[in-house]
Amino acid sequence: MTAEIVRLRDRTPDSEKITINLGHVDLGQIDLLVREGFYSNRTDLIRTAIRNEIRQHADEVRRTMVRETLEVGLRHYSREDLEKVQAAGEMLSVNVIGLAIIAADVPAELACATIKSLTVLGTLQAGKAVKAALADRLR
Incomplete structure (x- = not known):
């Protein structure tokens, strides 16, 4: 069991954690979209928004x-x-x-x-x- 724990720790993470600050209104609108089922959670909306921005600038x-x-x-x-x-x-x-x-x-x-x-x-x-x-x- 110890070898398994060490092996998992040695893995490279698939993503990097970031922190952002949002205004109360923006956060409330995100929560509304999650509540209404457009996104599964806040992270899903933020990832989707970032990917859409990157796609918009893909040529550059x-x-x-x-x-x-x-x-x-x-x-x-x-x-x-x-x-x-x-x-x-x-x-x-x-x-x-x-x-x-x-x-x-x-x-x-x-x-x-x-x-x-x-x-x-x-x-x-x-x-x-x-x-x-x-x-x-x-x-």
């Missing part, structure tokens, strides 16, 4: 992704990946929309030696030392 998002060569989704950088980059004498420009993960066993020195720039629109998961070491390269 695509153009920007191409212009800035952004990868979409999950991008994982292991220690082995970065060691190969270092052995080749190269440096990476990391550009991700979604989730970028720098493995927990990557030392800050290796990250600095291999990551030239870091743009993450979404979530960056990395150790505190790696995040601190790359802070000046994070856009």
Whole structure:
């Protein structure tokens, strides 16, 4: 049973929690729409509204992704990946929309030696030392 608990904790979350402030009237209108059955709950309405806004601006998002060569989704950088980059004498420009993960066993020195720039629109998961070491390269 303990192994199962550890395995679940090691999983990457499927979403990121955010907090927003809404006015009383807006919140009341959301609750009305939920009560009337248009949405199953407040979160359902907010997610739907956000997706509709993103869809409305989809062409601009695509153009920007191409212009800035952004990868979409999950991008994982292991220690082995970065060691190969270092052995080749190269440096990476990391550009991700979604989730970028720098493995927990990557030392800050290796990250600095291999990551030239870091743009993450979404979530960056990395150790505190790696995040601190790359802070000046994070856009």
